[in-house]
Each structure stands twice: as C-alpha cells, then as structure tokens.
Amino acid sequence: MARIGSFLILLSLTYALTLCICDNASNFGGNKRNLFPDFYRSSCPRAEEIVRSVVAKAFERETRMAASLMRLHFHDCFVQGCDGSLLLDTSGSIVTEKNSNPNSRSARGFEVVDEIKAALENECPNTVSCADALTLAARDSSVLTGGPSWTVPLGRRDSATASRAKPNKDLPEPDNLFDTIFLRFSNEGLNLTDLVALSGSHTIGFSRCTSFRQRLYNQSGSGSPDTTLEKSYAAILRQRCPRSGGDQNLSELDINSAGRFDNSYFKNLIENMGLLNSDQVLFSSNEQSRELVKKYAEDQEEFFEQFAESMIKMGKISPLTGSSGEIRKKCRKINNS
Numbered sequence: 001m002a003r004i005g006s007f008l009i010l011l012s013l014t015y016a017l018t019l020c021i022c023d024n025a026s027n028f029g030g031n032k033r034n035l036f037p038d039f040y041r042s043s044c045p046r047a048e049e050i051v052r053s054v055v056a057k058a059f060e061r062e063t064r065m066a067a068s069l070m071r072l073h074f075h076d077c078f079v080q081g082c083d084g085s086l087l088l089d090t091s092g093s094i095v096t097e098k099n100s101n102p103n104s105r106s107a108r109g110f111e112v113v114d115e116i117k118a119a120l121e122n123e124c125p126n127t128v129s130c131a132d133a134l135t136l137a138a139r140d141s142s143v144l145t146g147g148p149s150w151t152v153p154l155g156r157r158d159s160a161t162a163s164r165a166k167p168n169k170d171l172p173e174p175d176n177l178f179d180t181i182f183l184r185f186s187n188e189g190l191n192l193t194d195l196v197a198l199s200g201s202h203t204i205g206f207s208r209c210t211s212f213r214q215r216l217y218n219q220s221g222s223g224s225p226d227t228t229l230e231k232s233y234a235a236i237l238r239q240r241c242p243r244s245g246g247d248q249n250l251s252e253l254d255i256n257s258a259g260r261f262d263n264s265y266f267k268n269l270i271e272n273m274g275l276l277n278s279d280q281v282l283f284s285s286n287e288q289s290r291e292l293v294k295k296y297a298e299d300q301e302e303f304f305e306q307f308a309e310s311m312i313k314m315g316k317i318s319p320l321t322g323s324s325g326e327i328r329k330k331c332r333k334i335n336n337s
C-alpha cells in the first residue's frame with residue numbers, strides 16, 4: 001500500500017516538474033499552467049471565503065464597488081500582467097500606475113483591496129497574493145451583481161515593479177477607434193470574442209463626463225456630435241455632461257440597469273445607446289463584432305458563458321509564478337521598502 005502511495009507521489013511530482021520545464025517558452029515571463037483553483041487548498045483553505053465576505057460587505061455599503069473592483073482587475077492584467085502592479089503606491093523606486101491617464105481620478109476601490117488583504121493576512125500571513133485577491137474579487141463582483149460565477153485559477157504572485165508609462169500604452173481609451181482597441185486586446189493575447197464579451201462588463205458601473213464628452217459635441221474634431229449616437233439619449237447625456245465643466249459628473253455605462261449584471265449593455269448598443277465611443281464601435285465598426293453583439297443581446301446565457309471564459313483568460317495574462325515576484329504583505333508597497 002505504502003509503496004503504491006509513494007509511487008503515485010513520485011509520478012505526480014515528475015509530472016509537475018515536466019510541466020514546469022516544458023511550459024517555459026509558452027508565454028512572456030509567466031507560467032499559466034502553474035495557476036490552478038486549489039492553489040491555497042492547504043496553505044489558506046478559507047482564502048476564497050474571506051475575499052467573498054469582504055467584497056460582499058463593501059457591496060452592501062455601496063453597490064458600485066462591484067464595478068470598481070472588476071475594473072481594477074482589468075487594469076491590473078493589461079499592464080505587465082495580472083501581478084498587482086496597479087495596486088502599488090509611489091514609494092522608493094516605485095512610481096504608481098494610479099496617476100496614469102486611464103486610472104487617474106477614475107480607478108477606485110483600493111481601500112477595499114486593502115481590507116481584503118488585511119483579512120487574508122490575519123488568517124494566513126504571507127500566503128495569498130494581492131493579484132489573486134483582486135482576481136477573486138472580480139469574480140465575486142460578477143456574482144453579487146447577478147452575473148455569472150466561475151472557478152478562478154490561482155497562484156499568481158505580486159510584482160516588485162510598476163510602470164507609470166505602460167497603462168497609457170497598453171490600456172484602450174474610450175475615444176479609440178475599433179482597430180486600436182482590438183489591437184490592444186490582441187497584444188494581450190485576447191481575441192475579438194474576448195473583446196466583445198469583456199466589454200459587456202460595462203453593464204455595470206459609471207463613467208465620468210470627461211470620458212465621453214467628445215461624442216456629445218465634437219467627435220474626432222469634426223465639430224459635430226457622433227452621428228451613431230441616438231438623439232434622445234444624447235440629449236440626456238448633454239444635460240449631465242456640459243460642453244465645459246462637470247468633468248467628474250457620472251453617467252451609467254448601462255442606462256437601463258447600472259447596478260445589474262445582465263445583457264442590456266448589448267441591447268443598448270443595437271439601439272445606438274452605448275455610452276463610450278469604445279462601446280458603440282463594437283456595433284458600428286466591424287461586421288464580426290456586430291454579429292457577436294447581436295448574439296449576446298439575444299441570448300444572455302451565451303454572454304454569461306463567454307464572459308466567464310474570457311475573464312479566466314484575461315486573468316492568465318503573464319502571471320508571476322514559481323519563484324518570481326513575491327507575496328506582498330500590503331498591496332500598496334513592495335515588501336523590502
């Protein structure tokens with residue numbers, strides 16, 4: 001019996017070792033195959049439960065927090081991979097990503113990430129990475145707002161670096177044209193299906209006036225509003241977002257149900273009622289993308305399934321695994337600083 005047992009252990013060790021060596025060249029820096037759902041099974045069995053409970057409490061205080069946390073995960077993953085780099089504050093050699101264009105005055109939820117991390121450190125110190133905590137929080141945010149659930153592969157480690165410049169280059173911007181947005185997704189290994197499905201997260205949350213003003217008054221310097229924008233919707237938006245001033249005024253990304261994760265975002269696009277230029281171009285600029293928008297507008301189940309799959313895929317962008325990176329004690333600073 002014992003012999004069979006140790007033989008099996010040896011076999012699985014060999015298997016794991018082979019995986020590690022062979023997977024080397026498969027992506028930039030990270031090792032996706034080292035991510036797996038049971039990663040903390042023995043080291044921190046209650047990790048998922050702890051994250052879920054802190055996110056649920058934050059959601060009770062403010063429903064928008066679900067949207068804000070989901071967005072943080074996206075902004076983390078697109079910039080040097082899902083490594084918690086977004087969470088670092090400026091200190092020592094670190095220049096924070098929080099002041100880059102896509103994050104400044106709009107990325108929010110960092111206090112909740114701190115709370116999650118403190119609860120995790122309390123239960124199992126030096127064990128669960130900030131990058132994993134944020135990935136779990138994004139999944140929990142989907143569930144809390146009525147969206148799909150999925151099993152989260154875990155084992156990401158945290159970066160010891162951040163980049164002030166990369167968010168501006170790597171993240172898509174709201175006024176970008178379709179090709180630029182698609183290119184930025186492609187650069188992260190995500191395809192058109194992922195782009196359309198993941199954009200569906202704009203079924204929850206808000207945007208500041210400054211991120212869509214161009215469409216209301218002067219699209220691409222034309223002197224006129226975006227012609228693809230539905231007229232009565234445009235009139236509502238102009239009231240909340242004047243030609244000048246009110247930069248921080250908020251509007252719902254999904255005017256029908258900003259607090260609910262559903263497929264009405266896609267229905268809006270068909271009605272020319274996407275809030276951001278980057279939303280509407282998914283319907284107006286590309287045939288293949290338009291077909292996907294129609295599909296998800298008709299079939300919420302289809303959208304939910306693809307959203308879950310694409311979120312898992314986004315969560316695997318260049319993770320730090322093995323001995324690279326560290327498990328930060330606090331998400332805002334690297335350990336030796």
Ligand code: HEM
Pocket residue numbers: 064066067068069070071074105106108172173174175181198199201202204205206207208209210211253276278
């Ligand atoms: C396709 C390219 C995308 C662009 C150009 C884009 C841009 C934006 C912008 C400009 C805002 C509003 C920020 C502000 O207040 O000014 C926003 C909000 C948001 N984004 Fe995106 N986004 C994109 C894709 C995604 C993806 C892939 C996700 C997640 C999977 C996501 C999740 C969110 C959420 C949940 C909010 C609301 C946040 C809140 O209310 O705090 N976005 N996005």
Ligand SMILES: *[C@@H]1O[C@H](CO)[C@@H](O)[C@H](O)[C@H]1NC(C)=O
Pocket residue numbers: 021022024025
């Ligand atoms: C694994 O990657 C390292 C550094 O990126 C490289 O030096 C090494 O040759 C690679 N090993 C294999 C088996 O590909």
Ligand SMILES: *[C@@H]1O[C@H](CO)[C@@H](O)[C@H](O)[C@H]1NC(C)=O
Pocket residue numbers: 191192193194313
């Ligand atoms: C995108 O990738 C997924 C697998 O990750 C695949 O199922 C899907 O067909 C791809 N879509 C396109 C448009 O290539």
Ligand SMILES: *[C@@H]1O[C@H](CO)[C@@H](O)[C@H](O)[C@H]1NC(C)=O
Pocket residue numbers: 218220221222223
């Ligand atoms: C629109 O924008 C362009 C360039 O961005 C500018 O030259 C022009 O004056 C603007 N027009 C109006 C009506 O604001």
Ligand SMILES: *[C@@H]1O[C@H](CO)[C@@H](O)[C@H](O)[C@H]1NC(C)=O
Pocket residue numbers: 239240241242245246247249250
């Ligand atoms: C938006 O901002 C303008 C200018 O600051 C302000 O007058 C207006 O009341 C704001 N609108 C809303 C709906 O908050």
